[in-house]
Amino acid sequence: MTSDHIALMGTREIAVRLGEISRQRVHRLIGRATFPAPVAELNQGRVWLAEEVEAWIAAYRPPGPCGRMWAGT
Secondary structure (H helix, E strand, C coil): CCCCCCCEECHHHHHHHCCCCCHHHHHHHHCCCCCCCCCEEECCEEEEEHHHHHHHHHHHCCECCCCCECCCC
8 A cells, every 4th residue: 555645845945955045035936937836825835846846946956066056046
């Protein structure tokens, strides 16, 4: 028996994933036309499919010179 699991990310998880960027920076990024649409809006805020956020990061946020995610771009 398998269990279906859907991984979600909120703005805090996105900030951490992108190298502890500020909340304001996350809000600028999620406002871009290229950023995936949220799948739900909860009392705590919007959430996105982690798979879609990771695909966006791979496409639009190349790693920095040391392999770390650029936090300021």
